[in-house]
Structure formats: structure tokens, C-alpha cells
Amino acid sequence: MTYTAWIILTAALVGLSCGVIGVFLILRKTAMMADAISHTVLLGIVIAYIITREVSGTAMLIGGILAGVFTAFLVQWLHSLRVQHDAAMGIVFTTLFAIGVILIATSVGNAHLDVQHALMGEITFIPFHMITLPIIGAIPEATALLLLVLAVILFFIIAFYKEWKITSFDPALAASLGIPVILMHYLFMGLVSVTTVASFDAVGAIMVVAMLITPAASAYLWTDKLSFMLVLSGSFGVVSAVAGYYIAAWIDTSISGSMAFATGLVFMISFIFSPKHGLISRRVRPAETM
Amino acid sequence: MLSILLNSNTGWVLLSTMTLGIAAGTIGCMAYWKRQNLMSDALSHAALPGVVIAFLLIGEKNLLILIIGAAISALIGAFLIQWITTASRISEDSAMGMVLAIFYGFGIMLLTIANRSAGGNQSGLDGFIYGQAAAMVRTDVITMLVLALIVVFIVFIGFKEWKLYLFDGQFAKGIGLSLKGMNTLYTAVLVTTIVIGIQAVGVILMAAMLIIPAVSARYWTQSFKVMILLSAIFGGLAGATGTLISALGSGLPTGPFIVVVGAGFFVISLVLGKEKGILINYLQFKLHQKAQQSNAQTLKQEG
Numbered sequence: 001m002t003y004t005a006w007i008i009l010t011a012a013l014v015g016l017s018c019g020v021i022g023v024f025l026i027l028r029k030t031a032m033m034a035d036a037i038s039h040t041v042l043l044g045i046v047i048a049y050i051i052t053r054e055v056s057g058t059a060m061l062i063g064g065i066l067a068g069v070f071t072a073f074l075v076q077w078l079h080s081l082r083v084q085h086d087a088a089m090g091i092v093f094t095t096l097f098a099i100g101v102i103l104i105a106t107s108v109g110n111a112h113l114d115v116q117h118a119l120m121g122e123i124t125f126i127p128f129h130m131i132t133l134p135i136i137g138a139i140p141e142a143t144a145l146l147l148l149v150l151a152v153i154l155f156f157i158i159a160f161y162k163e164w165k166i167t168s169f170d171p172a173l174a175a176s177l178g179i180p181v182i183l184m185h186y187l188f189m190g191l192v193s194v195t196t197v198a199s200f201d202a203v204g205a206i207m208v209v210a211m212l213i214t215p216a217a218s219a220y221l222w223t224d225k226l227s228f229m230l231v232l233s234g235s236f237g238v239v240s241a242v243a244g245y246y247i248a249a250w251i252d253t254s255i256s257g258s259m260a261f262a263t264g265l266v267f268m269i270s271f272i273f274s275p276k277h278g279l280i281s282r283r284v285r286p287a288e289t290m
Numbered sequence: 291m292l293s294i295l296l297n298s299n300t301g302w303v304l305l306s307t308m309t310l311g312i313a314a315g316t317i318g319c320m321a322y323w324k325r326q327n328l329m330s331d332a333l334s335h336a337a338l339p340g341v342v343i344a345f346l347l348i349g350e351k352n353l354l355i356l357i358i359g360a361a362i363s364a365l366i367g368a369f370l371i372q373w374i375t376t377a378s379r380i381s382e383d384s385a386m387g388m389v390l391a392i393f394y395g396f397g398i399m400l401l402t403i404a405n406r407s408a409g410g411n412q413s414g415l416d417g418f419i420y421g422q423a424a425a426m427v428r429t430d431v432i433t434m435l436v437l438a439l440i441v442v443f444i445v446f447i448g449f450k451e452w453k454l455y456l457f458d459g460q461f462a463k464g465i466g467l468s469l470k471g472m473n474t475l476y477t478a479v480l481v482t483t484i485v486i487g488i489q490a491v492g493v494i495l496m497a498a499m500l501i502i503p504a505v506s507a508r509y510w511t512q513s514f515k516v517m518i519l520l521s522a523i524f525g526g527l528a529g530a531t532g533t534l535i536s537a538l539g540s541g542l543p544t545g546p547f548i549v550v551v552g553a554g555f556f557v558i559s560l561v562l563g564k565e566k567g568i569l570i571n572y573l574q575f576k577l578h579q580k581a582q583q584s585n586a587q588t589l590k591q592e593g
Contacts, residue, residue, distance in 0.1 A: 031384040032328050035391075039494070082566060086383075087327040087505050094498035095553040098546035105542055120398055206335070206494070207398070210391030217384050254402040260395020267388060277378050 006127040006140055011241035011259065013146040014199045014211060019237025021153055021195050022216035023230050024188060027168040032086065033072070034212040036093035037189065038196045038205045040071040043100035045200070050107060061145070061197050068193020069186055071096065121204030121256040142201040149198040153191055157230070160184075165226055203256040210260035211237060218263075218270040221277045236266050300537050303423045303490075306431040306438075307529035307548065310487050311499065313438040315525025316445050317483045318504035319518045320476065323456045329368075331497035332386040334484045336367025338397030338493050341418055342404050351415070353430040353489060357437070360485040367393055368477055394493070421492030421545030423533055430489065437486045441479050445518070448475075453514055490529075491545035499525060502552040509563025528552035 001009070025031050044067025048059040071092055078088035129141045136144075157164060167174040167184045175181045192212070199208045215236035219229045244259030272279045321327055340363025344356045367389045374385040404415060426434075445452060454462035455472040463469055487496045507520035532548030561568050 026381075026384055029381050029383060031381070031387040035328075035331070035387055078560075081560070081568070083505060084322070084325060084327060086325070087322065087501055090327045090331060090497050090501035091505060091553065091556060094495050094502070094549050095556075098495060098498070098549035098553070101543060101546040102550065105546075106539070206391055207395045208391075209387055210395055213384055213387040214392065217380050217388060220380065221378060248399075251399075251403070252406075253399045257395040257398030257402065260392050261399055264388070264392035264396070267392075271374065271378060279377065282377070 003127050006143060007123055007255075008242055008245055010123060010126050010140065010143045010146060010202055011245050011255070012238045013143065013150060014202050014208075015215070015237030015239070015241030015259075016234045017146060017150045017153055017195050017237075018199060018208065018211035019215040019219075019234040020157065020230055021191055022212040022214075022237075023219065023226070023233045024164060024168055025192065025212060026216040026220050027226075028188075031213045031217075032089060033075070033189070034192060034196075035206075035209045036075065036089045037068045037071055037192055038208050038212075039093045039097040040067045040100075041193060041196045041200065042205055043067050043096045043103070044070075044193075045197070046100050046103045050103065060200075061194065064197030064200070065190055065193045067096070068196065069190050072186060072189035120254060121200065121202050121207065123202045123255050126201060142198075146198045146202075149194050153195065156187070156191060164188075203259060207256040207260040210263045211241070214260075214263035214267050215240060218267045221270045221274040224276075236263075240266050299428070300424070300533075302428055302431045303426055303537075304530055304533050306426065306434045307423055307490050307533040307544065308526045309435050309438045309529075310490055311503070311525035311527070311529025311548070312522045313441045313483050313525075314487060314496075314499035315503035315507075315521035315523070316442055316518055317480055318500035318502075318525070319507065319514070319521050320445070320452065320456060321480065321500055322504040322508070323514075324476070327501045328383070328386060328497065329371075330480065330484055330500040332371065332390040333364040333367055333481060334488060334493045334496035335390040335397075336393040337361070337364040337485055337488060338394055338418070339363050339400055341488070342397055342400040342415065345415055346400065346404055346407075353426075353433050356418075356489075357433070357485045360488060361481050363393065364481045364484060365477070368481065418488055419492055419494065421488070421490050421495065421543055423490040423544035424537065426489060434486045434489070437482055441483050442522075444475070444479055449515070457514075490533075491548060492543070495545040495549050498549040498552060499529075502549070502556050503528065506552075506556045506559040506563075509559040509565055509567050512565060524552065524555045528555060 022034070025034050041064040044063035044065070045060045046063075047067075048063025052059045074092045075085070075088045078092065079085050083091070126140045126142045130138045131141045131144060132138050133144060163174070163179050163184060166177065167179060167181055171181050174184075195212070196205075196208050199211065203211060216229075216233040218236050219233035222232055223229050240262040241259050243265070244262035245255055247262060248255040248258035270278070275281055318330075321330060337360035340359035340361070341356050342359075343363070344359025345351065347359075348355050371382065371385045371389050374380050374388070375382045380388075401415060451462070451467060451472065454465075454467060455469065455476075459469055462472070483500070484496055487499055491499055503521040503524035504517070506524050507517045510520055511517050528548050528551040532551045533544055535551070536542040536544045536547040559567065562570075564570055
């Protein structure tokens with residue numbers, strides 16, 4: 001495959017994984033948790049790097065998952081001590097992120113891991129790190145990681161589809177049915193962290209929030225059916241990722257920034273034209289009923 | 291250490307981060323009681339495109355112009371969050387997350403273009419993302435000081451009105467206070483505090499300056515007035531200490547150190563604070579347990 005094809009494939013995979021997992025972020029009303037986790041994952045990656053002294057996918061993935069789940073745990077713990085939920089999030093993620101930046105500035109100081117890169121991602125470097133897999137052949141490491149993560153996400157969503165549905169819409173009912181709601185919460189936070197780590201190389205810490213929340217929020221305006229929303233959100237993610245790449249190529253600017261911007265365009269279109277919840281239909285409908 | 295203080299520029303920077311900490315600590319208490327802690331995070335990210343557009347328009351790094359750009363952009367962000375939340379079924383935190391990330395992404399697009407153009411890279415525009423207080427010159431410091439003092443002054447003179455607005459909106463309306471006017475003023479003050487802090491702390495960590503001192507202060511008092519005072523002191527101390535630490539090494543970012551010092555205050559307050567601090571809660575629990583046990587014993591002896 002050519003250089004550009006790899007980049008587009010990687011971007012599309014980011015859009016797909018983030019779009020699918022983002023649906024549950026919106027439904028569980030924990031969208032800002034994505035913001036918190038995407039920041040603290042940086043700390044996990046830095047610590048993994050300091051321990052292993054190499055930029056390896058597996059170590060970063062483990063570090064990122066641990067950091068993400070740790071964040072979720074700290075937020076929950078502070079909340080149980082009566083700190084307002086969003087304040088708890090704000091304290092935890094800014095502090096852990098600050099520690100991550102300080103560690104990079106003081107003890108890493110290396111071209112492989114700089115803050116700039118972590119915040120903005122550098123998708124153009126991805127095709128330079130190729131690995132060889134048994135059946136598929138040569139594939140960029142980040143792309144292989146994304147494929148693996150996508151498989152994991154899809155496995156968990158499909159295997160526990162009913163449980164996710166009930167815990168997301170009615171946690172009290174789920175608890176009364178004997179579904180382990182708290183375990184599901186941490187499992188979900190783990191999945192969000194995995195997705196964030198895998199997307200990190202491509203879009204960076206902050207733009208991944210756009211990829212996680214916006215396609216799902218757009219899909220939420222089009223449909224009331226969970227399965228349809230998952231498909232729609234994944235497609236919106238892919239469309240924005242690919243469109244973002246072409247916008248960036250067109251005006252020669254940051255690819256990750258353009259991808260975030262493209263998700264905004266998708267949302268704007270949904271916000272205006274959605275048949276159920278769009279601006280136009282809201283304006284037209286009262287006239288129809290008269 | 292002394293040589294750092296004697297270096298006149300560091301002295302000025304120290305003064306400005308301290309004043310910023312005081313202003314942010316003060317406004318943070320209001321955001322805390324409005325339950326809008328993460329709003330500051332969304333708005334500081336949303337300020338980025340405004341900073342870059344202002345820079346592209348004037349072609350140099352004039353802090354006042356950049357601050358105006360940032361404020362306009364953050365206000366648009368605030369308006370969009372409000373609009374999306376009221377006009378659709380998207381919840382407020384989803385709207386905040388979207389505005390935060392999309393504005394930031396747009397800002398990065400523009401920043402890449404600005405850095406490509408002549409002089410953009412040397413202007414230190416990148417410092418805006420994670421804060422580089424050491425890069426501030428004296429005029430920047432004066433701009434910041436004046437704006438921060440205005441913010442603190444507005445809170446100070448209208449203290450009674452703010453209190454009514456935050457704790458009993460209905461009553462405030464009843465005595466003829468315009469809630470809409472207070473809301474506008476609150477947003478203006480919040481956005482001003484955020485944008486003056488961006489240069490020193492960076493867009494990503496600015497939220498911490500508002501959230502952490504306020505929550506820490508909550509552990510020491512039940513009075514709103516004392517809470518604001520304490521929060522301002524925590525913020526000011528964190529600003530000054532963090533700046534000093536980052537001045538010890540060369541090229542260390544200021545923002546993260548300020549945040550970590552602030553987090554230190556938070557942990558101390560969380561453990562030792564006299565209102566629902568962990569230690570106090572634990573001691574009370576133990577005392578209660580002991581009282582129960584002795585009660586049970588006396589009952590047994592009597593029986």
C-alpha cells in the first residue's frame with residue numbers, strides 16, 4: 001500500500017473505534033470523562049517509557065490503560081468524599097497531566113516523546129514504523145495496534161450488548177437485575193483508555209476527544225435506536241477522519257486539527273438538518289401540527 | 291534562589307502569576323457554586339483559535355490584542371455550548387467536550403499555518419498551549435496585572451449581589467437584581483480570568499487554576515467570604531511557588547509546576563481540612579464508635 005493509503009486507513013480506523021466507543025460516552029453522560037482520560041493517558045505513556053526506556057506499543061498500551069482506569073478510580077473516590085463530580089475530574093486530570101508534562105521536561109527530554117507530539121499527534125510519521133505480521137504482511141505499528149483495539153472493542157460491545165444497553169440507559173434497573181454495574185463502569189473506562197492510547201499517535205491527546213464525542217453526539221441527533229446509532233457514529237467518525245485528511249492536504253496544515261474540525265462540520269450539519277432534533281425541523285414542525 | 295529573585299524580570303513574572311492565582315482563586319469559588327467547574331476547561335481550550343487569528347491579523351505578539359482575540363473566541367464557545375444544550379437533546383457536558391476539542395483542533399490548524407508563515411515560529415506562540423511565564427515581558431505583566439485587579443475588584447464591590455445571585459437566585463430576582471445582567475457579568479469575568487492566565491499557565495491547565503484552590507478552600511470553612519479569601523491565598527501561593535520552581539531550571543514550563551503545587555494544597559486540605567477532611571471524619575467516626583461501645587457496656591452492666 002502507498003504512503004497516503006496507510007495514513008487514510010489509520011485515520012479511518014481512529015474514526016471508527018472512537019465513533020463506536022463514543023456512543024456510550026454520550027448515553028452515559030460521561031463525555032467529559034473522555035477529556036480527563038485522554039489527558040492522563042499521557043502520564044501513563046510517559047511512565048511506561050521511563051520504565052522500559054523504549055517507545056513500544058505494548059508498554060504504552062498497558063501504561064495508558066492503567067492511567068485511564070486509575071483516573072476513573074480517583075474521580076470516583078473523590079466524588080465519594082463529596083467533592084463535586086466535575087470538580088473531581090478537573091482536579092485529577094489537570095494534576096496528572098501536569099505531572100506528565102513535568103516528567104517529559106525533566107527526565108525524558110528525548111526526541112521520541114515530546115509534549116507537542118503528544119498533544120497534536122503526528123499521523124504523517126506512522127507509515128515509517130512498519131512491523132511484519134504473519135498473515136497481513138508489512139503494516140505500520142500504529143495501524144496494527146488500532147486494528148487490534150478495534151477488534152477488542154467490538155468483541156466487548158457485541159458480547160455484552162444487552163448489558164451495555166441496560167447499564168447505559170437505566171443503571172438502577174441493571175443493578176437490580178444483578179449486572180455488575182461498577183465492574184462495567186471500570187471496564188468501559190478501560191476501553192475508552194485503550195482507544196485513546198491507540199489513537200494517540202495519530203491524533204494526539206486533545207483531538208481524540210473530538211473524535212470520541214462529536215460523531216456520537218451527531219448520531220444521537222439522528223436516531224433513537226442504539227444499534228443504528230453505533231453504525232451511524234462509526235460512519236461519521238470515518239467520514240470526518242478521511243475528510244479531515246483531505247482538508248489538511250488541501251490547505252497544508254495539521255491533519256489531526258483538521259480531523260477535529262471535520263467532526264465539527266458533521267455535527268453542524270446534523271444540528272441543522274436532522275429530521276428529528278435539527279434546527280430546521282424544530283422550526284417547521286409547529287407549523288405542520290397547526 | 292536569591293539570584294533568581296533579584297533578576298528583575300523573574301520578579302515581575304512572579305508578581306503576575308501570583309496575582310493571576312489570586313484572581314483565579316476568587317472566580318473559581320463562583321464557578322464552584324454555579325457547578326460549572328469544567329466550563330473553565332472548555333473555555334480555555336476554546337480561546338486558542340482567537341489567539342492565533344489575532345496573531346495572524348496583527349503579525350506580532352502583542353498580549354493585549356491576543357487576549358482580546360482569546361476572549362472573543364472563548365465567548366463564542368460559551369455561546370455555542372449554551373445554544374447546543376438548549377436547542378437540542380445534547381447534554382451540557384457533551385456540548386462542552388465538543389466545543390473544547392473542535393475549537394482546539396481548529397486552533398491547531400491555524401497555529402500550523404501561523405508557524406509556517408514568517409516569524410510565527412519565533413514568536414513563541416507555542417508557549418500559549420502549555421504556558422511559559424518566563425517568556426513574558428514587562429508590558430505583558432502590566433496588562434495581566436491590571437486585568438486581574440479589575441476582576442478581583444468587580445467581585446469585591448458587588449460581593450453581596452454575587453452572594454445572592456449564587457445562593458438564592460429567586461430572592462435576588464425578587465429584590466430587583468437582574469439575573470441576566472449578573473449572568474453576563476459572571477461570564478465576562480470568568481472569560482477575562484481565563485484568557486489572562488493562558489500566557490502563564492497554558493490553555494490546557496488553566497482550568498486547574500480555577501478549580502483546585504476553590505475545592506481546597508471548601509475543606510476549611512462554611513462561610514463563602516472566608517472560602518473566597520482562602521481560595522485566593524491558595525491560588526496566589528501556588529502561582530508564586532510554581533513559578534519559582536520552574537525558574538530554577540531552564541526551559542521548564544510554568545503551568546504544570548503551578549498546578550502540582552496547587553494539587554499539593556488540595557491533598558493537604560483533603561486530609562487535614564476541618565470541614566469533612568478525611569482525618570477529622572475518621573476521628574469523629576472513632577469517637578462515635580467508642581461512645582457506642584461504652585454505651586453498650588453500661589447497658590450490659592445494668593442489665
